[in-house]
Amino acid sequence: MDNVINLARWQFAITTVYHFFFVPLTIGLGFFLAIMETFYVKTGNEKYKNMVKYWGKLFLINFSMGVVTGLVQEFQFGMNWSNYSRYVGDIFGVPLAIEALLAFFLESTFLGIWVFGWEKVSKKIHLLSIWIVSIATMISAFWILTANSFMHEPVGYTINNGRAEMTSFTELITNGHLWVQFPHTIFAALCTGAFFILGISAYHIIKKNKATWVMSSLKMGIIMALISSVLVALMGDLQGKYLVKNLPMKMAAAEALWESKDPAPLAAFAVIDEENKKNVFEISVPKLLSFMSYNSFTGEVKGINNIQAEYEQKYGEGNYIPNVTLSFYSFRLMVGAGMLMLLIGLAGLYFYKKGTIYDKNKLLKLMIFSIALPYLANSSGWILTEVSRSPWIVFGLLKIENAVSPTVSAGYVATSLFTFAMLYSVLAVIDVTLIVKFIKKVPIEENIKINTEKEESLWN
Amino acid sequence: MELGVIWFILIGILFAGFFFFEGFDFGVGILLLLIGRKDTEKRIIINTIGPVWDGNEVWLITAGGAIFAAFPNWYATMFSGFYLALLIILVALILRGVAFEFRSKNESENWRNSWDKIIFISSTLLAILFGVALANFIKGVPIDKSMNYVGGFFDLISIYTVVAGITTLLVFIFHGAVFLALKADKSIETRALKIAKPFGAAAIVVSILLIGLTFLQTDLFHSKLALLSALVSLVALILSWYLIVLKKAKIAMLTNGLSIVLGVATLFLGLFPRVMVSSINPEYSLTIANASSSLYTLTLMTKVAVIFVPIVLGYQAWTYWIFRKRVTPKDIEY
Numbered sequence A: 001m002d003n004v005i006n007l008a009r010w011q012f013a014i015t016t017v018y019h020f021f022f023v024p025l026t027i028g029l030g031f032f033l034a035i036m037e038t039f040y041v042k043t044g045n046e047k048y049k050n051m052v053k054y055w056g057k058l059f060l061i062n063f064s065m066g067v068v069t070g071l072v073q074e075f076q077f078g079m080n081w082s083n084y085s086r087y088v089g090d091i092f093g094v095p096l097a098i099e100a101l102l103a104f105f106l107e108s109t110f111l112g113i114w115v116f117g118w119e120k121v122s123k124k125i126h127l128l129s130i131w132i133v134s135i136a137t138m139i140s141a142f143w144i145l146t147a148n149s150f151m152h153e154p155v156g157y158t159i160n161n162g163r164a165e166m167t168s169f170t171e172l173i174t175n176g177h178l179w180v181q182f183p184h185t186i187f188a189a190l191c192t193g194a195f196f197i198l199g200i201s202a203y204h205i206i207k208k209n210k211a212t213w214v215m216s217s218l219k220m221g222i223i224m225a226l227i228s229s230v231l232v233a234l235m236g237d238l239q240g241k242y243l244v245k246n247l248p249m250k251m252a253a254a255e256a257l258w259e260s261k262d263p264a265p266l267a268a269f270a271v272i273d274e275e276n277k278k279n280v281f282e283i284s285v286p287k288l289l290s291f292m293s294y295n296s297f298t299g300e301v302k303g304i305n306n307i308q309a310e311y312e313q314k315y316g317e318g319n320y321i322p323n324v325t326l327s328f329y330s331f332r333l334m335v336g337a338g339m340l341m342l343l344i345g346l347a348g349l350y351f352y353k354k355g356t357i358y359d360k361n362k363l364l365k366l367m368i369f370s371i372a373l374p375y376l377a378n379s380s381g382w383i384l385t386e387v388s389r390s391p392w393i394v395f396g397l398l399k400i401e402n403a404v405s406p407t408v409s410a411g412y413v414a415t416s417l418f419t420f421a422m423l424y425s426v427l428a429v430i431d432v433t434l435i436v437k438f439i440k441k442v443p444i445e446e447n448i449k450i451n452t453e454k455e456e457s458l459w460n
Numbered sequence B: 001m002e003l004g005v006i007w008f009i010l011i012g013i014l015f016a017g018f019f020f021f022e023g024f025d026f027g028v029g030i031l032l033l034l035i036g037r038k039d040t041e042k043r044i045i046i047n048t049i050g051p052v053w054d055g056n057e058v059w060l061i062t063a064g065g066a067i068f069a070a071f072p073n074w075y076a077t078m079f080s081g082f083y084l085a086l087l088i089i090l091v092a093l094i095l096r097g098v099a100f101e102f103r104s105k106n107e108s109e110n111w112r113n114s115w116d117k118i119i120f121i122s123s124t125l126l127a128i129l130f131g132v133a134l135a136n137f138i139k140g141v142p143i144d145k146s147m148n149y150v151g152g153f154f155d156l157i158s159i160y161t162v163v164a165g166i167t168t169l170l171v172f173i174f175h176g177a178v179f180l181a182l183k184a185d186k187s188i189e190t191r192a193l194k195i196a197k198p199f200g201a202a203a204i205v206v207s208i209l210l211i212g213l214t215f216l217q218t219d220l221f222h223s224k225l226a227l228l229s230a231l232v233s234l235v236a237l238i239l240s241w242y243l244i245v246l247k248k249a250k251i252a253m254l255t256n257g258l259s260i261v262l263g264v265a266t267l268f269l270g271l272f273p274r275v276m277v278s279s280i281n282p283e284y285s286l287t288i289a290n291a292s293s294s295l296y297t298l299t300l301m302t303k304v305a306v307i308f309v310p311i312v313l314g315y316q317a318w319t320y321w322i323f324r325k326r327v328t329p330k331d332i333e334y
Helices: A002-043 A046-080 A082-116 A123-152 A169-173 A176-206 A212-246 A248-255 A288-294 A304-315 A324-354 A361-369 A372-387 A410-441 B003-035 B039-049 B053-070 B072-081 B083-103 B109-139 B159-183 B186-217 B224-245 B249-271 B295-322
Strands: A157-160 A163-166 A266-273 A278-285 A392-394 B274-276
Touching: A002 A046, A002 A123, A002 A176, A002 A212, A002 A372, A002 A410, A046 A082, A046 A176, A046 A212, A046 A410, A046 B053, A046 B072, A046 B083, A082 A123, A082 A163, A082 A169, A082 A392, A082 B053, A082 B072, A082 B295, A123 A169, A123 A176, A123 A392, A163 B295, A176 A212, A176 A324, A176 A361, A176 A372, A212 A248, A212 A288, A212 A324, A248 A304, A248 A324, A266 A288, A266 A324, A324 A361, A324 A372, A410 B083, B003 B039, B003 B053, B003 B109, B003 B159, B003 B186, B003 B249, B003 B295, B039 B109, B039 B159, B039 B186, B053 B072, B053 B083, B053 B295, B072 B083, B072 B274, B083 B109, B109 B159, B109 B249, B159 B186, B159 B224, B159 B249, B186 B224, B224 B249
Parallel strands: none
Antiparallel strands: A157 A163, A266 A278
8 A cells, every 4th residue: 555655646746746847837928928919919010929929839839738737637636546536526626627617618719719710810809819818727727726725724624424525615715825825826837937938038139039029028028037036936925924824834844943933043954854853954044934934033933843742632643744854945946946036037127227138148048047947946836835735635634645546556556657757758858849949940030930831821 | 406416417418528529539630540641631630620629628627527526436436447548548638639739840751640640549549448438337347335446457348348439439430520521621521521431331330239239238228218319329320421421511410419419318318327337236336326526516516517518618619610611721720
C-alpha cells in the first residue's frame, strides 16, 4: 500500500506541476491578447493586429498543451484516489462539473470562433470571442481553486453516511482561503504572460527587430510585468497573513519556525534537522516574521512543535508535521523569484522612461531569462501549498494514506506514472522546440505573415 | 421525478452528445489517412473539425465531472476499475489533441506524416475503447461488496465488449464520412460518399450482431423500451446508409446522429436503475440510489444544469452555424 501511496503522490505532483506550466500562460496571455485586440478594434491600427497574430500563435501552441494535460487531472482523482473521490465527491465533484460546464465549453467553443473566424464573424464578435476565452480561463481557475481550497480549509459540509456531504454551497465559494488564493493565482498567471511577452520582445530587440508591434509588445510587457509583480506580491502577503491565522502549520513549516515566538524572527536561511525538530543553523532577521504576519513588530507566531501538540490533542496521536525542508525552500524560491521579477519590472520601466532600454543589451538578455521566473515561482508555490498540507489530503478530515484506490496495484500506478513521465517529456521537448522555432523564424518586418505555407495566409 | 434519476438521464445526454459530436471527430481522424492524399486535402479534412473538436471533447470532460459530482461512487469505481483502459484513452486523447495543433507548425513531410499517423491511430483506439468501456457497464464487471473493482485489465475484454468496440468504430467511421461529405471540398466529398457505403454496410452488420449478443449475454432487453430504442437505432442506421447511397448527406447525418443517440439511450434504458453491473453478485451493482450524491448536491447541480446546459447548446449550435459552409483550401487554419 505504501508503494501505491508514494507512486500516486509522485504522479499527482508531476502531472499537476506539468499541467500548471501551461495554465498560467493561457490565463495571462489570453488576457493580454484580449487587451491587444481591444486596442486594434478601437484604433484600427494594424500594429495591434500584428501583435494579436503573433502572440496568438504562441498562445495556441501553449493552449493545446494545457487542455490535454488537464484531462489527466480530471481522470486521476478517480484512477488513483478513489477513496478520496468517494469521501468528498459530494462536494469536490461539484466545482469540477461546474468548471467544465461553465468554463471549458465557453473556452473551447469561443477559441474555435476566434481562431477560425477572422473572416467569418464581425470584428466586434471576434473581439468578444477572445474576451470570453480570457474570462472563461479565469472562471476555470476560480472553480478549480474552490475545489482546492476545500482541501485546505473544508467548509460548508457535514459528515454523513461515512462521507463528507455539502451543506452550504455559499460557504464553499465564500471560503476565506479561496479568496486569498484565487487573486494570488490570477496575478501569478498575469506575471507569467507578462514576462513571456517581455522576454520574447526583448529577444527581438536584441536581434534588431524594431517593428512597431515589437516596440508596443515590449512596452506592454514592461508595464504589465511590473503591475502584476506588485499585485502578486501584495496578494501573497495577504495570503501569508491569512494562513498564519487560519492554517498555522502551513506557515510555520514554510518558515521553519519550530517553537512559538513573540516576536518571531524570519529565517532567511536555515539548516533544518527534521528528525530532532529544530534548526541546526539559521540566519534570521529579528521580529520580521511577526511583522509579516501582523504588520506589527510584536505578536506571537505559533511554532511547529506547539501546533503538533495542539493537533495531537485534537486529532489524536500522529505526526502532523509536513516536510519542513521542502516547504521552507520552495517558499523561498517562490518569494525570491517574485522579488527578481519585481526588480526587473522596475528596471525595465526606468530605462523605458529614459528611452535607453533598446541599448541595454544586458538588461534585455536578463529579460529573456526572466521568462523562467514566473514558472519557477508558480511551481514552487504549488509545491509549497500541497506539501505543507500533508499528512492531510483534506485538512482535518482525511489523511493521504487513506485516500488512494484500494484495489489498484502498485504496478498499475507505476505503469501510468512511467507513461505520463515519458509522454510529458517528449511533448515538452516538442512544445519548446516549436515555440523557439516560431520565435526565431519571424521576419523583421512590419507586417507579419506567419504562414506555414507560402501561398496561404493562416490568418487572413 | 427523483433527482438521481434526472442526473442519470442528464449523464446519458452528455454521453449521447459526446458520441454524436466526437463520434464524427474520431471518424474524420481515421478517414484522414483513408481518403486524404495530398497535404492540402489532409488539411481540409482536419479543418472540417478544426473549430469544433475541442468543444466536442468537452462533452466528455463534462460527463466525467457530472458523474463525479452526481454519482461519486460511480466515478470512483469506474475510474479506478478501468485503470489501464483509461490510461490508453488518456494517452490517445493527449496525442490526438496536440497533433491537430502541432501538425501544421512544421512543413517537413516526415513531421506531418507522423502526426497524421498519430491522429489515425489515436482516433481508432478511442473509437474502439469507448465502445468497450460502455459495453462493460451492462455486461458487468467484478465489483465487490464495498463497490471496488477487483478485476484486471483483461476482465474488460470479452467477445461482447470487443464487438461493441468494433461497432462504435465502424459507426464512427461512417459518421465521419457522412460529416466529411457534408463539410469538405468537392474531391473529398466524392471520396467520402464512396467510402461511407462499405463502412456503413459493415456497421449495420456488426450492429445486428451486437444486438443479438446483447440479447444473449446481458439483461439489457428486460427493458422493453431499451429493445425498442435499439431497434429504432438500427433502422435509423440502415436508413442513413440508404440515404448515402442516394447521396443525401444532410438527412443521412441527422438519421445517423439519431441512431447514435438512440444507441446510447438503449444502454441507459437497459441499465436503469443501475449505473454499473457487478458480475460477482447483482446485489453489489452500483445503482442510482447507492452511488449518488446527497440531495443537497443533486438539487444544486440540477439548478446549475437547468440554467447552463441550454446556454451551452445555444452557443455550440451557433458555432456550427458560423462554420456551416464547406471547408475549402482558403479556410485552412491548422
